[in-house]
Amino acid sequence: MNIELSGSIIKQVEEIIQKAIEFGVSDIHIEPFEKTYRLRYRLDGVLQEIAKLPISQKDALVSRIKILANLDIAEKRRPQDGRIKTKSKKGNDIDLRVSTLPTHYGEKVVMRILDKSHLSLNLENLGFEGEILSQFRKGIHNPYGMILVTGPTGSGKTTSLYAALNELNTDEVNITTIEDPIEYNLEGINQTQVHEEIDLTFANVLRSILRQDPNIIMVGEIRDKETAEIAIRSALTGHLVFSTLHTNDAASAVSRLTDMGVESFLVASSVRLVMAQRLVRKICTDCKESYSPDPIILKDLGMDNQAEEFQRGRGCDTCNQTGYKGRTALIEILVVNDEMASLISDNANTGQIRELAKKQGMTTLRDTGIQKIKAGLTTLEEIYRETVL
Numbered sequence: 001m002n003i004e005l006s007g008s009i010i011k012q013v014e015e016i017i018q019k020a021i022e023f024g025v026s027d028i029h030i031e032p033f034e035k036t037y038r039l040r041y042r043l044d045g046v047l048q049e050i051a052k053l054p055i056s057q058k059d060a061l062v063s064r065i066k067i068l069a070n071l072d073i074a075e076k077r078r079p080q081d082g083r084i085k086t087k088s089k090k091g092n093d094i095d096l097r098v099s100t101l102p103t104h105y106g107e108k109v110v111m112r113i114l115d116k117s118h119l120s121l122n123l124e125n126l127g128f129e130g131e132i133l134s135q136f137r138k139g140i141h142n143p144y145g146m147i148l149v150t151g152p153t154g155s156g157k158t159t160s161l162y163a164a165l166n167e168l169n170t171d172e173v174n175i176t177t178i179e180d181p182i183e184y185n186l187e188g189i190n191q192t193q194v195h196e197e198i199d200l201t202f203a204n205v206l207r208s209i210l211r212q213d214p215n216i217i218m219v220g221e222i223r224d225k226e227t228a229e230i231a232i233r234s235a236l237t238g239h240l241v242f243s244t245l246h247t248n249d250a251a252s253a254v255s256r257l258t259d260m261g262v263e264s265f266l267v268a269s270s271v272r273l274v275m276a277q278r279l280v281r282k283i284c285t286d287c288k289e290s291y292s293p294d295p296i297i298l299k300d301l302g303m304d305n306q307a308e309e310f311q312r313g314r315g316c317d318t319c320n321q322t323g324y325k326g327r328t329a330l331i332e333i334l335v336v337n338d339e340m341a342s343l344i345s346d347n348a349n350t351g352q353i354r355e356l357a358k359k360q361g362m363t364t365l366r367d368t369g370i371q372k373i374k375a376g377l378t379t380l381e382e383i384y385r386e387t388v389l
Contacts, residue, residue: 003050009060013068017096017111019050021088023320026113026154028096030065032058032106043320044281044327045154062100062107069098077102081181084111092117097181114183119159121166126159127329132363135333139273140164140242146235146270150247151277156329157244158183160277161218164242165189168216177218178205194220202227210234219243225261232262235270248388249365250276250334251354254344268344274334278365280372280382281324287316293380301370301380311376328377330368330387335360 003019005012020028020041027042030053037053053061066073069082084096097112120126128136139147147164149157162184165175169188177186180194180202190212192205202219203226209217210230222228222243235241247253253274257267291312298304313323334357336344343356358364363371369383 005051005053009057009064012057013061013064017084017086018089020111020113021094021115024118028109028111028113030061030109032103032108034105037061044322044324045279046281046322048320048322058106062109065098065109065111066100069096071098071100076107088115088117090117097183116184119162119184121159121163123160123163123167126156126163128331131361132331132333132368135335136164136273136275136331137167139275139333139335140168140240142240142272144235144238144240145272146232146241146243147272148243148245148253148274149277150245150250150253150274152246152248154279155277156279157277158220160275160329161242161244162186165216165218168240173215174213175216175218176209176212176214177220178202178209179218179220203230206230206234210239214239216240217242221245222257222260228257228260228262229266232257232266232270236266241270247276249354250274250332250362251350251357253334254348254353255350258347264347265345268336268341271336271344273336276332276334276365278330278386279327280330280369280378280386281322282326282328282377283311283379284313284316284319284323284325286318286325287314287323288312288376289314297380297384301366301384303370303373303380308374310373310380312379312381323379324382328372330365330372330383332362332365332368334362 005015023043025041025043029040031038035055037055037058039051039053040047040049063073068084071080071082080100082098084098086094088094093116095114099110101108123133149160151157169175176190178192182191182193194200194202206219217234217239219231222231222245231241231243245253245256247256254267258264288311290309293310313319315321315323319325340356366387369387372378373380373383
């Protein structure tokens with residue numbers, strides 16, 4: 001997946017953006033080093049080097065991107081954020097979220113591509129299936145309470161929340177979100193952008209939303225005790241509240257809230273469901289083949305005694321020689337029933353919460369991944385990389 005850049009800076013920037021859209025890339029990274037300027041694309045969650053750019057072009061390249069994003073081209077000492085609106089060669093509307101960051105050798109630029117034509121707001125298309133889909137749907141149709149989605153940056157948390165809100169979006173309910181940033185505009189949903197420089201924080205916006213007669217509230221991320229307490233109070237007073245946390249699994253979400261200073265009995269009373277999520281790459285169907293995986297990985301995944309035929313992608317033009325094309329979700333769901341709520345109220349640790357959830361039938365992220373390996377959707381290496389015991 002290499003590209004040749006030539007012509008004026010204007011044409012080069014256009015080519016960088018259009019090729020990324022064409023390849024289905026999620027992020028563009030332009031990074032300065034001592035002697036070169038490196039261009040990388042993030043495809044299916046993994047960064048790939050695309051080209052080395054002459055270091056002499058770095059200022060002109062960054063300035064062109066800043067002009068498109070309405071940023072200050074004279075300010076090079078501070079990070080800046082902006083947006084670019086463009087169209088793909090197929091005529092689709094494309095938004096690019098632009099971030100600049102001063103580094104030792106100059107400004108680094110990252111552009112997140114937001115392509116509405118590729119946005120799926122259907123839970124089944126996102127990888128929800130079977131019992132997991134049933135549990136999640138039951139959870140989001142609660143009249144009140146808190147639904148939490150956890151995972152690292154880039155794991156698809158926001159997309160899953162958008163899909164849930166889209167399913168609940170009718171003329172009978174008032175849905176309002178607080179986001180930082182707003183990634184996609186959703187028809188019929190009131191979306192508010194956080195601006196901390198003018199004190200428009202998650203907590204302050206959430207207080208105002210509660211005076212707007214909401215039925216459903218989405219808080220983009222719970223980052224501090226104040227936001228957590230207001231969100232939980234909202235969930236306890238008749239509102240359905242969605243939010244995200246950065247934790248490694250579903251059980252850790254409880255500890256994360258109590259570590260912020262929220263009382264455990266409030267967590268137990270308000271949280272209805274916690275979903276942890278990861279995205280793993282799917283095997284390219286055009287070059288799928290059988291192979292013998294590393295026995296150490298097999299043993300660590302507990303699959304060394306199983307007579308399975310394992311699949312991988314050999315690499316072809318369709319998948320840019322990576323062996324992978326597209327991604328699918330790994331999901332685990334922790335349901336807070338009466339027994340779980342009692343355990344949480346007793347200040348149980350993460351291990352105790354996880355063990356009870358598994359006893360009650362929770363399928364872990366790793367178990368979900370093993371199911372997808374057996375179905376020939378992904379590889380052992382992907383599951384080993386993205387999940388922990």
